[in-house]
Amino acid sequence: MFATKDLEIRAAFHRKKLKRQHSDSQTLVIDELGLMHGSNRVDIAVVNGCIHGYEIKSSKDNLLRFNDQLDTYIKTLQKLTLVVAPNHISEVLELAPDWVGIVLAKKGSKGAIHFSTVRKAKKNPDVDALHVAHLLWKEETQELLEKLGVPSRARRGTRAELYKTLVSKVNIDDLVKDIKVMFETRANWRSDKQLV
The missing domain is CATH 3.40.1350.60 (Trna Endonuclease; Chain: A, domain 1)
Structure with a gap:
């Protein structure tokens, strides 16, 4: 080998x-x-x-x-x-x-x-939406909660509280779509070049 x-x-x-x-x-x-x-x-x-x-x-x-x-x-x-x-x-x-x-x-x-x-990989039966939500920055989570109509006082909590609120409002598929959109709109968060 x-x-x-x-x-x-x-x-x-x-x-x-x-x-x-x-x-x-x-x-x-x-x-x-x-x-x-x-x-x-x-x-x-x-x-x-x-x-x-x-x-x-x-x-x-x-x-x-x-x-x-x-x-x-x-x-x-x-x-x-x-x-x-x-x-x-x-x-x-x-x-x-x-x-x-x-x-x-x-x-x-x-x-x-x-x-x-x-x-071949199959869908993970144990994925946890709350842990997936950790891919979002706090400001991004607040932005998504605002779009969902969550009152401003409920958007002022800790990151952990905001994640809990978010996953109570969206299913995991919609959460992943939102994460992808947020990744696409982030400026200069990935400095490494892709190895293509």
């Missing part, structure tokens, strides 16, 4: 597996999306009516933080695909719920990364 690094898998995945998503003007592809106010990040997020996270585990990575990451991903992502080197496949299959997609990332003898789908 040839050793792999996160960055080379990520670049190849953007180029080979996310080509269609990058060319779709209705889809956002975001590197290193912070979840639950940055307590964890997912390597790549694809947002288009659904938040699909892709987490990369290269041959040089370890899985010490994986359980903690997985817990966050289960609460916040509607779909999750793990892109893993062969040395992690058995442990990942053992730890990940059966709705989590798994893609094997192998390096060929000439250095190219090859992907093969072990298991």
Whole structure:
């Protein structure tokens, strides 16, 4: 087995597996999306009516933080695909719920990364709208509540209170649509370049 690094898998995945998503003007592809106010990040997020996270585990990575990451991903992502080197496949299959997609990332003898789908991602049955709402900034949450007709006094609470109010007013699909719109309107919040 040839050793792999996160960055080379990520670049190849953007180029080979996310080509269609990058060319779709209705889809956002975001590197290193912070979840639950940055307590964890997912390597790549694809947002288009659904938040699909892709987490990369290269041959040089370890899985010490994986359980903690997985817990966050289960609460916040509607779909999750793990892109893993062969040395992690058995442990990942053992730890990940059966709705989590798994893609094997192998390096060929000439250095190219090859992907093969072990298991396709399905909808996460345990996603929690309250944790998904944490993707919004406080001002964005207040703006959405104003549009929903929530009185101004109820829009002055803590971030946690505002999230609770918001998820009591919208279903998760509408929440994700609102999050996508907010992501699109944010100015200079992502300084890193996409690896296409």
